[in-house]
Structures are given as structure tokens and as C-alpha cells.
Amino acid sequence: MAGSSPGDIVGEVLRSALAEVLSTPWLAGLLAVITLGKLVQLGPAMVHGGHGRDPRRTFSRAxxxxxxxxxxxxxxxxxxLLGRCRGTEALQADHVHPHSRGGATDVLNGQALCRRHNKQKSDRPPWRWELNRLARRRESYFPPGTPTAVLRYGPPVPDPVEV
Ligand SMILES: [Zn+2]
Incomplete structure (x- = not known):
């Protein structure tokens, strides 16, 4: 044996620390809880297809x-049955693809909803065909030249370190 490299020593220390933790039931339990917590944190990122939550949640006045x-x-x-809602009062700015599911706070992911329909709307990300249907319907009431398609996600949030 030509002596251990520093990396080996660190690995050895970690291994013995881990062995120590695993032989202590409450520490092992804590480790399991922390690991589970990390997985729960990572879950939504996977659901979002790599898109984290938009740091901005509310739409601006403009x-x-x-x-x-x-x-x-x-x-x-x-x-x-009834076609388009006739509500014109107290309209609210809503995320078509929910913000909690990674939807961008962007005009291209927004729609106007009355209070009742905003409340009724679930937190489920819309299906592709639902977005297509909305875009088709919008062609009949959006001013000409206004984009009707929904863009679920904004550009990826830049890494704060690189800014
Ligand atoms: Zn409505």
C-alpha cells in the first residue's frame, strides 16, 4: 500500500459517518425524511418538464x-352548452397553464376570466387540444394580428450566478 490519497481519506470518513448514522435508528430515520423531502422538492420540477416556477406570480396592470x-x-x-360566458364585470387575469404548475406570468399565457370561472378553474395543466381550442375560438374575438396561441412557459429562468 502506497498510502491513501486525500480523496480516499474523505471517502473513508464519509463512509464511517454514514455507517454511524445508519446504526443509529433515529438518525437513519432523519436521513430518510430529508431524502424524501428532497424528492418531493424535485417532483414538481419534473412535472414542469424542467421549468421551475416563474418567480413573478401576478400580472402587471399593463x-x-x-x-x-x-x-x-x-x-x-x-x-x-352555452358558448362563451357573458361575464364582463370584475374580470381577472388568469394563467391558462397554472402558475403553480410552471406556467409563465406572461401575456401569452394569460386569459381574462370572470370571478366565477377563475374560481371554478382547477389547478390542472390544460391539455394540448384545450389550448388549440382556445386559440381557435380567440380568432373570432381577438383583434386581427393579435397572437391567439398560448405559450405555457417563458424562457428558462437564467442562473443568477451568470447574470
Ligand atoms: Zn365567465
Whole structure:
């Protein structure tokens, strides 16, 4: 044996520390809880397809004004039976792809909803066909030339270190 390199020594120390932890039931339990917590933290990142939560949650006044304008100051909810909602009062700026699921706080991921339909809306990310349907319907009421497609995610959030 030609003596251990520093890396080996560190590995040895870690291994014996881990052995120590695992032989102590409450420490092993704590380790399991921490590991589980990390997995729970990582879960949403996987659900988001690598998109973390947009650090900004609420739309600005200007963005909200833009939503309402292009929607003709009317709720954008549609039902199969009744067609487009007639609500024009107290409209709210809503994330089409929910913010909690990685949806961007961006005009391209926004829609105008009345209070009732915003409340009714679930936290589920919309299916592709639902977005296509919304885009098709918007063609009938958005001003010409206004993009109707929904963009779920904004650009990836830059690494703060690189800024
Ligand atoms: Zn409505």
C-alpha cells in the first residue's frame, strides 16, 4: 500500500459517518425524511418538464389591461352548452397553464376570466387540444394580428450566478 490519497481519506470518513448514522435508528430515520423531502422538492420540477416556477406570480396592470382589451372586456370561458360566458364585470387575469404548475406570468399565457370561472378553474395543466381550442375560438374575438396561441412557459429562468 502506497498510502491513501486525500480523496480516499474523505471517502473513508464519509463512509464511517454514514455507517454511524445508519446504526443509529433515529438518525437513519432523519436521513430518510430529508431524502424524501428532497424528492418531493424535485417532483414538481419534473412535472414542469424542467421549468421551475416563474418567480413573478401576478400580472402587471399593463398586462391585465392588455388581456381585457384583446378579449373585448369579456370572460374567455366557454362551455359546451352555452358558448362563451357573458361575464364582463370584475374580470381577472388568469394563467391558462397554472402558475403553480410552471406556467409563465406572461401575456401569452394569460386569459381574462370572470370571478366565477377563475374560481371554478382547477389547478390542472390544460391539455394540448384545450389550448388549440382556445386559440381557435380567440380568432373570432381577438383583434386581427393579435397572437391567439398560448405559450405555457417563458424562457428558462437564467442562473443568477451568470447574470
Ligand atoms: Zn365567465
Amino acid at each position: 398586462e391585465k389591461a392588455e388581456f381585457l382589451e384583446r378579449a373585448g372586456h369579456r370572460c374567455e370561458h366557454h362551455s359546451w
